[in-house]
Amino acid sequence: MPRMSATRLLVTAAIAFSIAACSGEGGGEAAPAAKEAPPVLxxxxxxxxxxxxxxxxxxxxxxxxxPDFALIATKASDINARAQKIEGHFPTGTSVDDGYDTEALATIWQKPEEFKAANQKLVDESAKLVSLAGGTDKAAVGAQAMAMGGACKGCHDQFRLDDKK
Ligand code: HEC
Structure with a gap:
């Protein structure tokens, strides 16, 4: 797998770039269209x-x-914050069919409402996990972690290329 060891600097630059892109600076000079993967990938x-x-x-x-419930809450909260970034990471033309090294199926753009709903499910389930992890009911937290896992699977089954089949 050509998964280059991630240079932190590049990640930081990519994030800074996307923040800049979100905060106004319109401009059509973002994507230099060659098959070099755009930073968002x-x-x-x-x-x-x-x-x-x-x-x-x-x-x-x-x-x-x-279990360390405070740690679970922190991790669930991280997932919640990251879940809210997912949608912004899928600009059109970045599926596996576009020739990139990605597992993003074209279905994402063919069924945008379903993708959005699958994304929202993770946002909701992770928020519930944050809130339950504020208590110490291991069974309840465990059940909610499972429910959150269902949100991962629900989206992957439909929108992520499964190369392990
Ligand atoms: C809304 C859809 C969606 C949800 C929800 C989702 N994923 Fe994914 N996930 C994807 C897609 C699409 C990819 C492929 C991304 C790519 O290759 O560009 C992916 C890839 C991944 C990868 C591989 C990293 C990579 O890019 O190769 C991991 C690990 C992963 N997901 C974990 C999770 C976990 C854990 C959850 C739940 C807590 C989750 N995902 C929820 C859509 C989703």
Missing amino acids: KERHDNFEAIGDAFKAVRGELEKDT
Whole structure:
């Protein structure tokens, strides 16, 4: 897999770029259209990787007899914040069909409402997890972590290329 070891600097630059892009500065000079991947692809990859790591940390806590609920809340809150960035990471023309090294299926742009709903589900389920992790009911937190996992799977099943089948 040509997954270059991520240089933090590039990530930071990409994020700074997207913040600048969001805060007004219109301009059509963003994408230099060659098949070189636009920075947003790396940004969305890194965002999903971080979501994956955070979810792993949540599951790790839940395997313990006495989970650190504050840590679960922090991780769930990170997932919630990152979930709200997902939509902005999918500009048109960045699916696997466009020739990029990505698992983003063209379905994302063919069914934008469904994609949006799948994204919103993660926002909602992670918010519920944050709130439940404010208590110490392991069963309830565990059930909600499962529900959140269902939101991951729901979107992946429909919109992410599965190269493991
Ligand atoms: C709204 C849709 C959606 C939701 C919700 C979602 N994902 Fe994904 N995920 C994707 C897509 C699309 C990709 C492929 C991105 C790419 O390759 O550009 C992906 C890729 C990933 C990757 C691989 C990183 C990469 O870019 O190669 C991981 C890890 C991941 N997701 C974890 C999760 C976890 C964990 C959750 C739930 C907590 C989750 N995702 C929720 C759509 C979603």
